[in-house]
Amino acid sequence: MSFHTLGLSKPIIETVTELGYENPTPVQEKVIPHILKGKDIFATAKTGSGKSAAFLLPLFQHINRERDEDKFLHVKVLILVPTRELARQIYTSAQKYGSKLDVKTQLILGGGNIDPQIQALKLGSEIVVATPGRLNDLLKLKALNLTHVEHLVLDEADTMLDMGFLSELDTIFALLNPKRQNLLFSATHSGRVKFFAEKLLTSPKRIDMDEPGSAAENISQIAYLTDREKKLELLSYLIGIKNYSQVLIFSSTRAEVDEIQQELKSAGLKAEVIHGERTHGARHKALNRFKEGEVRILVATDIAARGLDIPELPCVINFDMPQSKEDYIHRIGRTGRAGKSGEAISLLSVDEDDMFRSIERLIKQKILKENFKGYERELVHVKMDKKYQQEQKKQKVKGAFGKSRSKAAAKSKKTTKRDFRYKSEG
Ligand code: AMP
Numbered sequence: 566m567s568f569h570t571l572g573l574s575k576p577i578i579e580t581v582t583e584l585g586y587e588n589p590t591p592v593q594e595k596v597i598p599h600i601l602k603g604k605d606i607f608a609t610a611k612t613g614s615g616k617s618a619a620f621l622l623p624l625f626q627h628i629n630r631e632r633d634e635d636k637f638l639h640v641k642v643l644i645l646v647p648t649r650e651l652a653r654q655i656y657t658s659a660q661k662y663g664s665k666l667d668v669k670t671q672l673i674l675g676g677g678n679i680d681p682q683i684q685a686l687k688l689g690s691e692i693v694v695a696t697p698g699r700l701n702d703l704l705k706l707k708a709l710n711l712t713h714v715e716h717l718v719l720d721e722a723d724t725m726l727d728m729g730f731l732s733e734l735d736t737i738f739a740l741l742n743p744k745r746q747n748l749l750f751s752a753t754h755s756g757r758v759k760f761f762a763e764k765l766l767t768s769p770k771r772i773d774m775d776e777p778g779s780a781a782e783n784i785s786q787i788a789y790l791t792d793r794e795k796k797l798e799l800l801s802y803l804i805g806i807k808n809y810s811q812v813l814i815f816s817s818t819r820a821e822v823d824e825i826q827q828e829l830k831s832a833g834l835k836a837e838v839i840h841g842e843r844t845h846g847a848r849h850k851a852l853n854r855f856k857e858g859e860v861r862i863l864v865a866t867d868i869a870a871r872g873l874d875i876p877e878l879p880c881v882i883n884f885d886m887p888q889s890k891e892d893y894i895h896r897i898g899r900t901g902r903a904g905k906s907g908e909a910i911s912l913l914s915v916d917e918d919d920m921f922r923s924i925e926r927l928i929k930q931k932i933l934k935e936n937f938k939g940y941e942r943e944l945v946h947v948k949m950d951k952k953y954q955q956e957q958k959k960q961k962v963k964g965a966f967g968k969s970r971s972k973a974a975a976k977s978k979k980t981t982k983r984d985f986r987y988k989s990e991g
Pocket of ligand 1: 585586587588589590593613614615616617618
């Protein structure tokens with residue numbers, strides 16, 4: 566199928582042709598005709614599937630038509646997203662896709678000074694891309710009017726709900742034109758987002774690109790079975806021997822992200838970091854340095870798993886497992902974008918086996934697990950049954966000052982969980 570057959574207008578087709586897009590991606594094929602017809606949409610689409618163009622291109626076409634009917638500059642399209650990174654990315658895409666149509670787009674996100682945003686809004690805009698918190702602040706200040714919004718887009722709606730934005734969203738919805746088109750995109754289909762969609766959407770066209778929660782097939786996934794205390798060394802070794810042009814490393818805690826950066830630095834590898842404790846400006850700068858190829862390595866918490874668009878990123882490494890299994894899909898979705906192949910490596914310690922199994926259940930796929938020579942697991946999972954506890958008692962040895970300590974307790978100081986023991990103990 567070509568872009569022509571989707572019903573898009575000439576200037577839009579010219580734009581995508583100039584960008585080198587030969588054909589629409591599957592989500593674009595399915596979604597664009599319905600959006601052009603004015604239907605509500607409830608779509609689950611993979612990260613990196615070309616989702617932004619799928620809603621932006623037809624919305625530009627709507628704005629162009631509505632412009633002829635309405636001589637004043639009003640906000641016609643409101644795009645709400647959970648994170649600043651995603652907002653920035655969609656804003657950039659909107660400028661790219663709307664270059665031939667001279668559409669005025671405004672970016673609204675928290676973190677920085679609110680005054681420049683108030684000033685910019687006074688000039689008028691047709692598309693607003695916003696995070697819900699800052700948009701609410703601006704609405705309280707009466708800095709913008711949303712009564713003319715005819716198209717509402719909620720991208721990564723599931724994450725917005727997970728992040729607790731429901732009351733902000735309700736306040737915003739109450740201010741919109743009730744006669745409008747609603748487009749809801751969600752990476753996964755949790756019960757909550759389904760309920761939310763039922764309330765918001767009118768006879769929506771339901772589009773499931775794949776089984777909800779599926780990971781892209783063009784990403785090869787592998788897990789190296791190792792111990793937590795070996796991960797830092799294994800990570801720098803891996804990056805060293807594989808010589809990736811670029812790699813994105815995820816860890817779920819800020820402290821660990823900083824620790825990884827330090828370890829890589831001592832191995833002679835320069836890395837930028839992104840996490841919630843860094844200022845907005847510092848995060849933006851780090852991402853840009855990575856995007857521009859000034860640094861090869863970016864280490865990030867899951868806040869960066871959403872909305873980063875880094876074309877041709879060859880590899881993602883999960884230093885640990887994310888707190889929520891859905892985040893695994895977001896993390897690895899940073900590679901293998903727009904049909905290119907990618908590699909996702911997970912460093913898996915024994916305390917993460919349960920989470921890994923639930924990820925496999927979610928993506929309905931068994932992920933290849935291997936040992937990495939020299940970094941194999943010594944800790945193994947054991948069931949804390951009666952027999953094992955009795956065995957432990959028998960193994961009691963005299964510690965310093967005559968205190969009794971079990972061998973296992975002495976050896977497993979580094980793990981906080983109780984149900985692991987070293988392989989050598991059988
Ligand atoms: P998205 O899922 O919207 O973040 O898009 C992922 C990447 O795919 C971005 O780098 C887009 O520029 C690119 N892209 C979007 N649509 C197409 C297309 N039809 N052909 C090739 N690349 C595309």
